[in-house]
Amino acid sequence: PFFILATVVSQPLLQAIRPDVLITDIKMPFMDGLELSRIVHERMPATKIIILSGHDEFEYAQEAIKLGVTEYLLKPITVQDLHRTLKQVAAELDRERQTLEQMERLRSQVEETRASLRQQLLLDLVVGAVSPAQAIEQAEQLNIDLLAQAYLVVIVRIEVHDPAAQYDYQRFAQACNALSRLVEHDPDVLLTKKDLEEIVLILKGKTGEALIEKCGWLRSQAEQRAGQAGCQLAFGSGAPKLRITDICASFVE
Secondary structure (H helix, E strand, O other): EEEEOOOOHHHHHHHHHHEEEEEEEOOOOOOOOHHHHHHHHOOOOOOEEEEEEOOOHHHHHHHHHHHOOOOEOOOOOOHHHHHHHHHHHHHHHHHHHHHHHHHHHHHHHHHHHHHHHHHHHHHHHHOOOOOHHHHHHHHOOOOOOOOOOEEEEEEEEEOOOHHHHOOHHHHHHHHHHHHHHHHHHOOOOOEEEEEOOOOEEEEEEOOOHHHHHHHHHHHHHHHHHHOOOOOEEEEOOOEEEHHHHHHHHHHHH
């Protein structure tokens, strides 16, 4: 952990360093240790605070507890006392960081699982492996809005004509990521990967004409981005459909 010992310390310095542990005396020029602890606790709640004081008075300790001070040490303080306290605080920091890392891993696993379920649901939908009722129910659980007045399925195939780059998977991934970024914030475009080289798009909208027009715009934008990755795109689209149950027919077409 990074420590800072406060005798005279500025707030901008604290903000810049953001120490893991702050050791401060009660009596300091310009600002006492309790006031400094209050500011640090409000702005940097993860920072552990150790207060050193020669005032053996209950109200100081009580106020320190209210401020979330980790340790309150009374002078005179030996090296052994300070070393023992710092070891305890460091161990507490380690435990908190391990807990945060575990929570982050769990969140990542949940997101990966949701992404996988989303991919599978959209694939099942376009190949007709799930009923419309089941698809709508599962989509609601995954925060996917499937309902629309018209649908259009588009298959995008990533092609690399350079024989030396046929197995350049990084190039395929770059083209796929470029297309994903193009539509990621559009709630009316649902994307799923059919395999390494093919991507399936389900376009939603109010009319079939609007979807055909949107497909043309997506094609021009996607081809430009894929070209920057050294790939070409082949587009195939079905006819617009007015029911969820016909999304599979648009895919087949």
